[in-house]
Amino acid sequence: MSLVFAHRGSAGTHPENTMEAFKEGERVGADGIELDVQLSKDGEVVVIHDETVDRTTNGKGFIKDLTLKEIRKLDAGNKYKKFLKKTRIPTLREVFEWMMTNEMICNIELKNGVIPYPRLEEKVIELINEFSFQNRTIISSFNHYSIVHCYRLDPDIEIAPLYSNGLFMPWVYAQSIHAESIHPNIKVAPDALIIDSMKAGVAVRPYTINNEAVMKRLFTINCSAIITDFPEKAIKIRESMSI
Template sequence: MDIFAHRGASRYFPENTLLAFKEAAKIPIYGVELDVHRTKDGVLVVHHDEKINRTSNGKGFIHEMDFAELRSYDFGSWKGEQFAGQQIPTLHEVLDIFRVTHHMINIELKTDVYSYPGLEEDVLQTVLEHDMAERIIYSSFDHEILERMLEKAIPNEVGLLFSKVLINLSEYGQMAGSSTLHVSLIAAKRNAVKKAIELGNRVRAYTVNRIADYDLLEDLGVDAIFTDEPEKMYRHAYEK
């Protein structure tokens, strides 16, 4: 199975920061996953939540804040004082880290809570500037943004995200020739996913941090996992 570092090497480093991505870049895994939002003044930044409350010393919504203000906050200390001073990274900065590596990059567009009109165009433009289009996988829980993306460009690959257990997943794989189903670990263990795999869909599962789950998903025919502990999973995969 392929391994993606979820929000970078996020178990031991502050998630979605340059530190976490630099750490992931050292591991010869298949790829990394990151989440994208947009500031009030239009800068694409890498962060999971819509608000910065959980992961910084600031408070508030990213879409209501200018980039300069966002950069003034500390996104490392919540994880440990040794990480103090980490700033929120831009999408440009994260892509730069992987310019010289082989990793695939899964950009999750976080439009399922706040809609960020036109986010898909901004992200496509940024990727174009880095000349990395063939290494990018776009994903979202908001399947409409992926559809709009497919109208504007022919992305390398799109991943349809699902958090819940579904009855019938098989039809989703038809959205684009190169689409994959990105499902939660709970959903991955259920029959609908088993059926989707049997029908030829490619499935990736998040967030998989236990070795026993890695082994189970491999037996089920899952294509890849997203993990907060890429080094542990990489060692396990290669010791097998």
């Protein structure tokens, strides 16, 4: 059965990368969540996609220039009028504490392609080990040097290269860096490539699958997982197909 990962939580219906979005993913029955991490000025692992807080909050500035205390003051739900109460940017620790109450998988994307955060990999892996989530986490990044570093730090944690340009036989590349899976942009992941990769023992979790026809196509070939902004829609489609 294809798994459903809630992209930045249920980002299509709730403020992305917030506890509200992750809890919605759990409520609708998603198998996992996908989130992004960066480091605050005081070295805390915070869950946010952009290098700045400008797009997703009522604040301005780079994450690397703000302390956790300053980040906590921001409202990450200000663009959603139905969310009347303040929605905070969570830390990875907060997400893990919540994950103690369920069995969801967590795909952590390291956002260190633009800003090279010192020790981001070490801090994330320390948290994973503290919570004993080695079997419930996947570390992905467009920065492949970073995920190889993660593998060397702890070979028990699954790594997955993210990519958006066509790769020839990407499962061979994945195996060469000890990655058990690949996370391609769906535009560069035709069905044949997904099937060949899975046959080679490398899982495929394409992003970001919001189109109903594409969901059905991927469920039909039993793609390892899909990453979607609309997990509720994806789960209803999967159930209707009895896959």
